[in-house]
Amino acid sequence: MSGSRSTLRAWLLLLPLLIIMTTVIGWPLADTIRLSFTDARLVGTSGEWVGIGNYAAMLSSSRFWSTLATTMWFAVASVSLEMIIGVLAALLVNQSFYGRTLLRALLILPWALPTVVNASLWRLIYNPQYGALNAMLTQLGLADEYQSWLGEPSSALAALIIADTWKNFPLVALIALAALQAVPKEIRAASMVDGAGPIARFRYVVLPYLAGPLMVALVLRTIEAFKVFDIVWVMTRGGPANTTRTLSILVYQEAFSFQRAGAGASLALIIALIVTVLSTVYAVMIRKAAGSAK
Amino acid sequence: MTERRSVSYSIFLYLCAIVLAGFILAPILWLLAMSLSPADQLITKPLQWWPETVDWSRYRHLLSRADNSAGEAFTSALANSVTVSAMAAVASLLVAVPAAWAVSRTPSLGWSLAMVIMTYMLPPVALAVPLYMGLAQLNLLNSVHGLALVYLSILAPFTTWLMKSGFDGIPAEIEAAAAIDGARLSQTLRIITLPLSAPVIATSVLFAFLLAWDEFFYALLFTSDQRSKTLTVAIADLAGGRVTDYGLIATAGVLAALPPLVLGTLLQRALISGLTSGGVKG
Numbered sequence: 001m002s003g004s005r006s007t008l009r010a011w012l013l014l015l016p017l018l019i020i021m022t023t024v025i026g027w028p029l030a031d032t033i034r035l036s037f038t039d040a041r042l043v044g045t046s047g048e049w050v051g052i053g054n055y056a057a058m059l060s061s062s063r064f065w066s067t068l069a070t071t072m073w074f075a076v077a078s079v080s081l082e083m084i085i086g087v088l089a090a091l092l093v094n095q096s097f098y099g100r101t102l103l104r105a106l107l108i109l110p111w112a113l114p115t116v117v118n119a120s121l122w123r124l125i126y127n128p129q130y131g132a133l134n135a136m137l138t139q140l141g142l143a144d145e146y147q148s149w150l151g152e153p154s155s156a157l158a159a160l161i162i163a164d165t166w167k168n169f170p171l172v173a174l175i176a177l178a179a180l181q182a183v184p185k186e187i188r189a190a191s192m193v194d195g196a197g198p199i200a201r202f203r204y205v206v207l208p209y210l211a212g213p214l215m216v217a218l219v220l221r222t223i224e225a226f227k228v229f230d231i232v233w234v235m236t237r238g239g240p241a242n243t244t245r246t247l248s249i250l251v252y253q254e255a256f257s258f259q260r261a262g263a264g265a266s267l268a269l270i271i272a273l274i275v276t277v278l279s280t281v282y283a284v285m286i287r288k289a290a291g292s293a294k
Numbered sequence: 295m296t297e298r299r300s301v302s303y304s305i306f307l308y309l310c311a312i313v314l315a316g317f318i319l320a321p322i323l324w325l326l327a328m329s330l331s332p333a334d335q336l337i338t339k340p341l342q343w344w345p346e347t348v349d350w351s352r353y354r355h356l357l358s359r360a361d362n363s364a365g366e367a368f369t370s371a372l373a374n375s376v377t378v379s380a381m382a383a384v385a386s387l388l389v390a391v392p393a394a395w396a397v398s399r400t401p402s403l404g405w406s407l408a409m410v411i412m413t414y415m416l417p418p419v420a421l422a423v424p425l426y427m428g429l430a431q432l433n434l435l436n437s438v439h440g441l442a443l444v445y446l447s448i449l450a451p452f453t454t455w456l457m458k459s460g461f462d463g464i465p466a467e468i469e470a471a472a473a474i475d476g477a478r479l480s481q482t483l484r485i486i487t488l489p490l491s492a493p494v495i496a497t498s499v500l501f502a503f504l505l506a507w508d509e510f511f512y513a514l515l516f517t518s519d520q521r522s523k524t525l526t527v528a529i530a531d532l533a534g535g536r537v538t539d540y541g542l543i544a545t546a547g548v549l550a551a552l553p554p555l556v557l558g559t560l561l562q563r564a565l566i567s568g569l570t571s572g573g574v575k576g
Binding site: 006014023024031093097100105112115120121123125127132233247268269272 | 340390443450479526529533544551554558559
């Protein structure tokens with residue numbers, strides 16, 4: 001079979017996917033880019049060309065920078081916690097003990113729970129009047145009175161981060177576990193014969209195998225955390241006093257609550273740009289990590 | 295085991311295992327307990343942690359179809375979620391199988407798949423306004439078909455990616471051998487490739503179903519009543535509304551979580567290997 005004919009055939013097989021992707025991603029993205037340069041409203045006017053006006057207004061508004069700070073804090077804190085707890089959990093269930101198989105099976109549960117169910121569950125746990133957290137803390141004598149965990153600006157974001165960490169650390173754990181199982185037993189045994197302590201073993205024997213897959217987990221989780229919407233919307237809608245308002249929530253408010261489609265579009269593209277830059281940096285790091293592991 | 299462990303190390307290990315199991319299970323067991331506790335027991339102080347009498351009435355209530363009841367809203371949302379997720383998963387399968395095979399056998403097209411996967415970085419909010427306006431023009435707002443179409447933007451890249459790594463695992467030599475024996479391409483695919491990749495295809499389509507089942511943002515924007523509202527939106531409505539019985543929210547949560555919990559447990563291994571292998575090679 002000639003090369004050009006098989007390439008043509010490959011293109012034909014690819015065509016349905018490309019048509020669908022153009023319809024539901026390519027065209028909307030192009031239109032969002034156009035909208036971001038107009039003052040279009042969601043309903044009514046199609047908008048006048050305003051150049052970079054939306055971007056300039058957005059980047060000079062204090063609400064953009066405070067929202068960006070909230071999002072970054074959410075992303076850094078929840079992803080760090082997920083990586084740390086995830087790796088520790090993976091190291092644990094990679095040991096041999098009774099009940100290990102059961103514990104591994106349990107790991108999938110938080111991750112399989114739908115995001116909205118997880119958010120509703122934690123909203124109930126944090127409930128100021130009847131919530132399980134308040135009840136537990138007072139019954140254990142750790143607190144004197146009930147608190148409004150999601151209603152206080154000082155605790156709301158931390159409460160969200162904990163709920164997000166609980167749901168997502170298992171993904172990191174399962175990816176790390178798969179990587180740990182790929183470490184050859186002989187190498188581990190050889191390092192022990194050579195007298196390497198547990199920390200040296202982790203650093204020089206285990207970590208090279210973990211680095212690549214962990215970078216993948218880090219990329220996936222960071223992208224998700226920067227785009228976060230569902231858990232925030234269900235638990236706090238960005239409140240109290242906008243202390244949990246993330247970038248995606250701000251776009252929703254701009255474009256759909258206030259109907260400023262143009263302004264919302266410019267902000268959405270700023271988020272896309274941030275995520276793309278982050279992912280590119282990560283991609284370079286992954287290539288390095290994958291290279292050093294082999 | 296080549297290592298011999300000291301007693302104190304074993305104790306430490308089991309303590310850690312108990313802490314981890316407790317951390318994972320406590321919220322889930324509490325969700326279950328809330329759904330089965332009598333309503334007045336959930337608002338007592340000090341809180342009673344486990345139902346004295348098991349109360350199944352909320353499950354009956356939510357799964358009944360009495361007019362204008364919470365059950366009617368819930369069962370229609372359940373039906374909508376099944377319809378939308380199944381339609382979107384099957385449609386994504388139909389476009390992903392040929393595309394994934396083509397890219398797997400024609401490495402020079404790899405960049406096109408890379409582009410499709412790159413779209414994962416786009417936040418849904420970056421597509422939402424044009425999609426909203428487009429669906430409005432096509433009269434597809436508040437419709438299960440419109441929502442399923444939009445879900446392809448999430449499902450199709452994901453299933454293509456998973457299936458491509460599946461096809462990569464089937465040696466092209468087997469297909470070449472069949473071609474030498476005189477099989478046409480369509481025969482080769484039908485007799486050799488598709489049966490061999492059936493496990494991967496099944497896994498991909500189930501995961502696509504779960505992704506759609508979990509989706510909230512587009513469903514929140516593009517649905518407005520019982521004709522198309524999905525479970526995630528119905529549960530968010532319950533959680534954010536003035537529901538006086540918290541157990542009802544918990545019950546809806548348990549019911550919505552059952553399919554993914556069952557499928558997730560069954561598919562755990564397949565997903566993790568797909569994620570790690572596909573991810574590093576990229």
